[in-house]
Amino acid sequence: MPDTPPEPAPVILGDEPGSFPHSVLAERHPAILRQVGEAFPYDPERRAGLDALLASCADGAIEPLPDAADPADRRRWAEWGTDRYAGRSWFDVPWLWAESHFYRRLLDAVGYFGPGPWQGVDPFRPAKLAELGSPETDEELAALDDLAGLPAEERTRALLHGSLWGNRADLGFRLSGNGARTEDRVRALVADDSDVLWSLLPPSAPGTPVPATLCLVADNAGRELVPDLLLVAHLLAEGRIGRAVLHVKPHPYYVSDATPADVLDALRRLVAAGGAAASYGEGLWTALTDGRVTVRAHPFSCAPLPYADMPGDLRAEFASATVTVLKGDLNYRRLVGDRYWPPTTPFADVTGYFPGPVAALRTLKSDVITGLTARTEAALEASGERRWRTSGTHALIQVRG
Numbered sequence: 311m312p313d314t315p316p317e318p319a320p321v322i323l324g325d326e327p328g329s330f331p332h333s334v335l336a337e338r339h340p341a342i343l344r345q346v347g348e349a350f351p352y353d354p355e356r357r358a359g360l361d362a363l364l365a366s367c368a369d370g371a372i373e374p375l376p377d378a379a380d381p382a383d384r385r386r387w388a389e390w391g392t393d394r395y396a397g398r399s400w401f402d403v404p405w406l407w408a409e410s411h412f413y414r415r416l417l418d419a420v421g422y423f424g425p426g427p428w429q430g431v432d433p434f435r436p437a438k439l440a441e442l443g444s445p446e447t448d449e450e451l452a453a454l455d456d457l458a459g460l461p462a463e464e465r466t467r468a469l470l471h472g473s474l475w476g477n478r479a480d481l482g483f484r485l486s487g488n489g490a491r492t493e494d495r496v497r498a499l500v501a502d503d504s505d506v507l508w509s510l511l512p513p514s515a516p517g518t519p520v521p522a523t524l525c526l527v528a529d530n531a532g533r534e535l536v537p538d539l540l541l542v543a544h545l546l547a548e549g550r551i552g553r554a555v556l557h558v559k560p561h562p563y564y565v566s567d568a569t570p571a572d573v574l575d576a577l578r579r580l581v582a583a584g585g586a587a588a589s590y591g592e593g594l595w596t597a598l599t600d601g602r603v604t605v606r607a608h609p610f611s612c613a614p615l616p617y618a619d620m621p622g623d624l625r626a627e628f629a630s631a632t633v634t635v636l637k638g639d640l641n642y643r644r645l646v647g648d649r650y651w652p653p654t655t656p657f658a659d660v661t662g663y664f665p666g667p668v669a670a671l672r673t674l675k676s677d678v679i680t681g682l683t684a685r686t687e688a689a690l691e692a693s694g695e696r697r698w699r700t701s702g703t704h705a706l707i708q709v710r711g
């Protein structure tokens with residue numbers, strides 16, 4: 311019988327050598343800094359900033375934001391924890407906090423917050439654009455033409471799975487024809503509450519008003535954001551939603567997280583693609599111009615904190631949605647709390663604080679997991695696949711209605 315422990319589970323730190331969180335801080339962050347250093351011809355001042363952050367990652371301590379930072383941002387970060395964590399090692403504070411702070415410091419290092427010539431230059435943009443322009447994206451968009459002949463429900467399901475697996479930069483549109491790939495994916499779902507999701511968003515009869523509003527909290531740009539946009543366009547066209555609010559990050563974050571500029575790049579990519587992709591893109595373009603779709607970039611979207619700590623205005627927004635769908639691993643960590651939960655901890659319990667119906671679409675890329683049945687947990691543990699929690703080969707659709 312699944313049960314929620316009386317005390318919250320331990321918060322994940324990055325202090326254990328050999329653990330996944332430790333490797334992210336000790337290996338992935340330095341690799342990201344090197345990659346960013348090669349992305350643009352940064353001047354000596356920016357290079358010195360990147361080098362200093364690289365040294366700090368190895369054995370430095372957390373610092374408050376620099377004096378030159380925007381005062382509102384300094385205040386925000388002080389409230390979010392720099393006051394508490396300054397002087398501590400990156401490895402000894404909550405992992406979620408350390409990662410998030412790393413991206414904020416990286417943007418300082420490259421002059422993103424200016425003033426100066428590097429102000430507003432997304433250090434990850436070259437990689438994002440390369441992915442958007444890749445032959446894989448072409449293929450995935452062309453595959454949309456095959457969806458047109460499917461019954462509406464199958465199309466809806468295919469687009470939901472496209473958005474879900476897009477979290478692995480791996481769209482899943484070819485649902486009907488290519489049975490093997492699809493079956494693998496369905497088997498790889500460790501939880502599937504999609505029926506509950508669809509019960510919250512039934513299709514409306516043509517010509518009738520559609521009251522439902524979807525909040526979609528996006529994750530990555532490029533090959534994840536494209537299928538997210540397709541899903542929104544489809545739900546609007548099917549009369550399952552009348553409005554959508556797309557939440558993205560106010561600035562570059564976790565390498566490929568989507569910002570407002572990335573939404574425009576993805577939309578232009580759709581419109582230019584021709585075929586069914588262009589029809590979806592044009593539908594979305596119209597919905598943006600007439601206000602049925604809006605884009606939000608709330609500062610809390612880049613906060614180093616769980617959603618349980620969200621501010622009142624964001625809480626009110628989510629409360630007014632018919633359902634809020636959170637994409638990806640990081641949003642999942644923030645939704646349920648970045649903790650070592652027993653895997654059978656009910657999803658409804660850990661999301662009970664959320665101000666309305668909430669859904670998570672996520673491929674598994676970190677140790678956090680809730681809402682499994684004891685049977686599923688046992689099967690995963692017995693599978694011999696040691697990295698089922700972190701390898702992105704498994705996925706979930708969890709919903710609290």
Ligand SMILES: O=P(O)(O)OC[C@H]1O[C@](O)(CO)[C@@H](O)[C@@H]1O
Pocket residue numbers: 334338409477529530564637638639640641643675676
């Ligand atoms: O793009 P996603 O699905 O949010 O995944 C980002 C993920 O990156 C990591 O932080 C590692 O850097 C994951 O553990 C994390 O949650």
